[in-house]
Amino acid sequence: MVPGLLGAIGVPVAQFVDVKVFGYTIHADTVWSTLIAGLIVIAMGLAVRWSATKEVPGRLQLFWEVIVEAVQGQVEGTLGPKSAAAVPLAITLFVFILVANWIEVIPSGAVTVALPAPAADVNFTYALALVVFMTYTAAGIRRRGLGGYLARLTKPHWIMTPINVIEEIAKPFTLALRLFGNLFSGGLMIALLALLPFWLTWVPTAAWKLFDMFIGVIQAFIFALLTVLYYEVAVSEGGH
Template identity: 30%
Template sequence: MGKEIYIHSTVINSWIVVLLLSLFAIYVSKKIKASDPTKKPTGIVNIVEIIVVQIEKLVKDTMGPDKMKFAPYIGTLALYLAVANLFGLIGFAPPTSDYNVTLALAIITFILTQYFGIKSKGLGGYFKGFFEPIPFLFPINVIGELANPISLSFRLFGNILSGVIIMGLLYSAVGYFAPVVTPVFHAYFDLFAGLIQTFIFIMLTMVFVSMAMDD
């Protein structure tokens, strides 16, 4: 009793991103069902088709044609991260500037890596990999595996948070001239850096999972 529960704005913004993407998926689904499959897609259906094709091509080129089952997850992850990272363009705190969000995403990648590593190699083959190329490297291999989600989460979190801090300082410094000075910096810290970090995160996710599954 008497305790206050504080919900950070990034948590609320994260749910906003999920809600927006869910509504977008419902809208696109209706558009696809209403479209004629014998005709060339137009409008939003055409844009979504291009995105799906590019995601599938990226997964195929990175993980191999035998791992296309990961394409839906990678596509979902890419869309979430892209929208979340670009939230700063409309004046909201990006959800990925909160370490809780980036760590949760990195843990999902870590769990996928371990699960499919065991599933593809078997429990014995999975643990055998920690003793290669020589048994002496077992502690280092374990530390390296545990370090993956930490480095993955901190890379995304650090880059997005640094952009938020720099833009906040810039707004304070230029004052009334902000509408003139800040657009070019938004283009870099929010648009360019946000999309680059999205690409890096999904690429590392695919590489980690693929390496765990392959010999």
């Protein structure tokens, strides 16, 4: 029982700042981290909108343009221009998850951090995965009708139907739990390293936070890429 073991040596596992709203529990630290990440993303976006220079783009604009072009290339290369709806979704997912993951790098406390990565809370990743699931399912049904969409589950043979159903259900969960697991373990590592003597702890912490930033990029990229791929599977003709 790993959580129990970690709890025994004083590392808080999945402890959140609980707030009761109308009798429901809300993780206040996850929410404010999410809000800060969301505000940063929106501020970065609006800054580009207000300074949208055409001739010589600035760094921030280039950052957006690179992401937009990469996602557009991916989507239009595999889906065709009809699936333009997947583009803003994948872009938002990548940037939002990236900023949310990097929030953890800001030093905000020792063993318990004030600014945890929102993705270290399943509420954040389930929320993203649900939006993605609903988007691509809706796109698939719109493209082929409800019957056509469900008929895809019986391909290539009706015997495969249970496996296909499980796969469909597993998609959003794996999407959410992959991101959660990576960021949760990252936060756990930082909490563990914080137990080292103060004159030593900065060395592995600095190294780990750099690696954590790398993981943050990779996971944001994977989440956005898988979103595009699931979208593709949902709207593609002929199934597998």
